[in-house]
Amino acid sequence: MSSSKLTTVLVAGAGGNTGVFVNVILLTRPGSEGKSRVQFLKEKGAKIRFGDVSKDSVPELEKVLEGVNVVLSLVSVAVLNDQKKLFQAAKNAGVDRVIPSDFATASLSGGVLKETKLAIHSFIKELGIGYTFINVGWWMELILPYPPSQPESHVTTLPRFFVGSGDVKSAVTRREDIGKFVARIIADPRTLNAYVFCHGDEVTVNEAYATAKEVGKEDFNSVKMPLSIDQLKEQNPIMRDYYQEMYVLGQNTVENAKQLGAIDARELYPDIKPKTLKEYATEFYKEFPDIRYDF
Structure with missing residues (x-):
């Protein structure tokens, strides 16, 4: 697929951080058209097609995918396995490339969630459809601590968990920069049937707090909440897996991603200058981001 060709991208899941595409079609559930993120994308020129990855059949999803070149999945953890229907429909509809909902840390395995994502990778390869797998490290928005004055929520509490020594480097990326990378990756012939790793910085928890x-x-x-891995497992099994691979095993690094076969997005697109954690922190502490994140 030539990068100069008009690329029609269907985004399954209104993530809002996918960058600015040449032509975007947003797949959203009926009844979601009034949501603020959907309205924002419509105002930016996105077209809307209605469908439900969880409830619709493969033939129904095929109709939704007519004329689409790329399917970018940003669905939530709760419906990861439902992507199989979406990708089967994409294969049947003649879609050139699919990108599953990964966008996480660099590791070979990491518990149930990671194994589920790897199973989706295997399913895509068995289908014989073009693909790109994209990981982005950990969000910068989820490593910077919120001040004690902020109301307690899942998002404000998450960065307070403190596992290990605090001196293990981990790759992090700002959500807005993820969108910039993805917008380039999905139409780039060099990334077809490849794994790409995006990153903005590599920091330790102690550096983030400093x-x-x-x-x-x-x-x-x-506000730090020192926990052992076992204590964190009791609080949140999925976060336990992530924190162990990031802060104990040190797997979430650019070097490790490359060892696992990833192409470095910053080497592909040197003109994209993602923000460092310190640069982003200036924005973060002026206005806290709107994050809806629920494990």
């Missing part, structure tokens, strides 16, 4: 103190002008050590 940055927070410097930029946020508060001492965030009071």
